[in-house]
Amino acid sequence: MTTIYMNHQALIISIDEFKKQIPGYNPDKAEEFHRQSAKMADKAFEKALKSSEFAKVIFVSGGSASGKTEFITSQLFDEDAIIFDSTLSSEKGAEIKLRKVQKVKKKIELVTVIPDDLNRAFIAFLNRDRKFDEQHFFKTHSGSRKTLL
Amino acid sequence: MKIVISHYAKKKLQYKEVDLNQNALNKFLETIQITEKEIKGLIYDNSQ
Numbered sequence: 001m002t003t004i005y006m007n008h009q010a011l012i013i014s015i016d017e018f019k020k021q022i023p024g025y026n027p028d029k030a031e032e033f034h035r036q037s038a039k040m041a042d043k044a045f046e047k048a049l050k051s052s053e054f055a056k057v058i059f060v061s062g063g064s065a066s067g068k069t070e071f072i073t074s075q076l077f078d079e080d081a082i083i084f085d086s087t088l089s090s091e092k093g094a095e096i097k098l099r100k101v102q103k104v105k106k107k108i109e110l111v112t113v114i115p116d117d118l119n120r121a122f123i124a125f126l127n128r129d130r131k132f133d134e135q136h137f138f139k140t141h142s143g144s145r146k147t148l149l
Numbered sequence: 150m151k152i153v154i155s156h157y158a159k160k161k162l163q164y165k166e167v168d169l170n171q172n173a174l175n176k177f178l179e180t181i182q183i184t185e186k187e188i189k190g191l192i193y194d195n196s197q
Contacts, residue, residue: 109151114154115155121155145182
């Protein structure tokens with residue numbers, strides 16, 4: 001699983017990292033590669049659940065450009081866990097992932113990153129390399145909060 | 150569940166954990182709900 005990266009002890013699975021593995025990936029058209037990279041991350045996650053000895057899974061959720069990846073690399077790098085970096089903006093998708101973890105009897109932790117200012121996060125969203133339609137921002141921030149309920 | 154608020158300070162993104170007990174958590178989760186339409190409104194109101 002070359003697209004999973006070990007950061008000290010944690011096994012981090014990031015949908016955005018998988019995009020870089022897709023032939024022809026262009027950050028300017030990141031949205032076109034999102035579905036495929038999400039599928040790749042899901043497969044890698046399943047494999048990690050089955051084959052790794054980590055006893056804990058940490059889901060780091062939050063809308064696009066809320067600071068999830070930076071939080072993982074700065075705060076969770078030494079966790080002895082599988083870390084899934086995802087917006088969790090779909091309740092159904094989140095439920096499926098949680099069930100899979102429960103099935104293999106690993107401990108689940110959920111960390112949600114919420115920006116103090118949506119305008120600031122939107123500017124970060126517009127200025128980063130990976131380009132998505134602005135609807136993606138609205139959808140992921142609204143959806144990830146709804147999933148928490 | 151842990152909820153952290155990201156904010157900019159000293160030119161970098163920083164995080165502060167929300168201090169919540171189980172009772173306050175549910176209330177907090179309700180207060181942060183926002184629809185796509187509301188976010189869009191918030192963004193465009195501020196851009197004008």
